[in-house]
Amino acid sequence: MTDRHLVDPPSPFVDEWIRKLSGEIPLPGRALDVAMGRGRHALLLAAAGFRTFAVDNKYDAVAEAVERGRQQQLTLRAWCADLTMSPLPTERFDLIVVTRYLQRDLMPALTNAIVPGGFLLYETFT
Numbered sequence: 001m002t003d004r005h006l007v008d009p010p011s012p013f014v015d016e017w018i019r020k021l022s023g024e025i026p027l028p029g030r031a032l033d034v035a036m037g038r039g040r041h042a043l044l045l046a047a048a049g050f051r052t053f054a055v056d057n058k059y060d061a062v063a064e065a066v067e068r069g070r071q072q073q074l075t076l077r078a079w080c081a082d083l084t085m086s087p088l089p090t091e092r093f094d095l096i097v098v099t100r101y102l103q104r105d106l107m108p109a110l111t112n113a114i115v116p117g118g119f120l121l122y123e124t125f126t
Helices: 012-022 040-047 059-071 104-113
Strands: 030-034 051-056 076-080 093-099 114-123
Touching: 012 040, 012 093, 012 114, 030 040, 030 104, 040 051, 040 059, 040 076, 040 093, 051 059, 059 076, 093 104, 104 114
Parallel strands: 030 051, 030 093, 051 076, 093 114
Antiparallel strands: none
């Protein structure tokens, strides 16, 4: 498992918006971290009171994030999948967070996975 100091810190942009949106979305709303990596944003979501789901295609990253959550007494409902092969459920999440991952053809699946009135928080390379 990666040492704690080697894990990227959360994005300040994402951190700020998670705090803002936790006041807009009745908690415990469902949040999804797509391409979660080692869970830096999934753990923020869980700490903010969201019922947190997370997905990545790297098993070791998913396992590490779940273990880090357990150590912090946070629950992550995480799974390993390639979203081009395993579709997201429809109208399931109040908030979806995506960072450092750009796959334009995934956008329809992301927007369909958000409940009416939900939010997509997307930060990618510019």
